[in-house]
Amino acid sequence: MTIQESSRARSAEGDDSAASGLGALEAVVGPTRSVVVADVAQEIADLVRERPEAILGLATGGTMVELYAELVRLHRDEGLDLSRVTTFNLDEYLGLDEGDANTFRSFMEEHLFEPAELDRARTNFPDSTRAATDPLAASREYEDAIAAAGGIDLQLLGLGRNGHIGFNEPGSLRESRTRVLTLAARTREDATGTFGALADVPTAAITVGVATILEARRVCILAFGERKAEVVLRTVTGDVGPEVPSTFLRGHADAVLHVDTAAASQLFGR
Numbered sequence: 001m002t003i004q005e006s007s008r009a010r011s012a013e014g015d016d017s018a019a020s021g022l023g024a025l026e027a028v029v030g031p032t033r034s035v036v037v038a039d040v041a042q043e044i045a046d047l048v049r050e051r052p053e054a055i056l057g058l059a060t061g062g063t064m065v066e067l068y069a070e071l072v073r074l075h076r077d078e079g080l081d082l083s084r085v086t087t088f089n090l091d092e093y094l095g096l097d098e099g100d101a102n103t104f105r106s107f108m109e110e111h112l113f114e115p116a117e118l119d120r121a122r123t124n125f126p127d128s129t130r131a132a133t134d135p136l137a138a139s140r141e142y143e144d145a146i147a148a149a150g151g152i153d154l155q156l157l158g159l160g161r162n163g164h165i166g167f168n169e170p171g172s173l174r175e176s177r178t179r180v181l182t183l184a185a186r187t188r189e190d191a192t193g194t195f196g197a198l199a200d201v202p203t204a205a206i207t208v209g210v211a212t213i214l215e216a217r218r219v220c221i222l223a224f225g226e227r228k229a230e231v232v233l234r235t236v237t238g239d240v241g242p243e244v245p246s247t248f249l250r251g252h253a254d255a256v257l258h259v260d261t262a263a264a265s266q267l268f269g270r
């Protein structure tokens with residue numbers, strides 16, 4: 001069961017969100033990560049059962065591991081059929097060899113595509129190889145592919161500690177589209193654990209833009225643990241703007257932030 005501490009988290013300055021034309025971001029706090037994950041996985045399962053050819057926007061990263069494991073469990077134990085969904089991942093590093101264990105495609109293969117038996121012909125990533133030589137064409141092609149599929153039904157998002165969504169680092173505009181950019185120092189530091197050494201972490205990536213994300217019909221943002229508490233607070237109550245790109249989610253009509261109590265620890269009781 002989800003504890004809905006406050007269905008609508010308050011803006012720091014009270015009700016100024018309405019005046020600025022921005023809705024508040026709904027924050028749902030679950031008692032544990034597993035409860036949050038079960039809720040979000042159930043929403044995805046309900047969508048796919050109702051619409052087997054749903055278009056899903058997917059994220060990678062530690063936050064998603066347990067969620068994908070739950071989807072795999074639903075596939076194995078409860079017959080959830082993901083073979084007809086189309087997926088678009090948010091981003092991909094530049095400069096890694098195809099098949100490198102640190103590519104986001106490898107991550108998705110391991111955690112979801114292979115164990116949940118997705119149709120690989122329906123899985124999409126921005127083309128990081130092409131992006132290295134022709135970033136504009138690679139970016140345009142990805143935007144076109146998402147549009148041709150009919151847009152994203154449900155977009156999953158994690159939160160970078162600096163407020164990035166996808167790899168829309170601080171400075172990213174609300175109007176930004178798929179593009180190649182350099183990764184923030186903090187983002188590269190956070191990826192060091194996966195790569196082993198900071199020097200091995202790519203310096204650039206291709207990511208869908210903030211505007212691309214905001215066009216998804218529904219957005220589910222997940223954040224877990226104490227280390228995300230500050231960015232959760234800033235996302236929900238800080239000034240909306242490029243300094244913390246996740247704040248732009250407050251302009252989305254159907255976005256929900258799912259957090260555990262640790263990630264919500266700075267949010268409530270203020």
Ligand code: F6R
Nearest residue numbers: 059060061062063158159160166
């Ligand atoms: C990953 C992505 C990133 C992550 C974010 C959180 O595809 O786009 O925005 O969602 O960096 O990463 P974790 O979950 O590892 O804390």
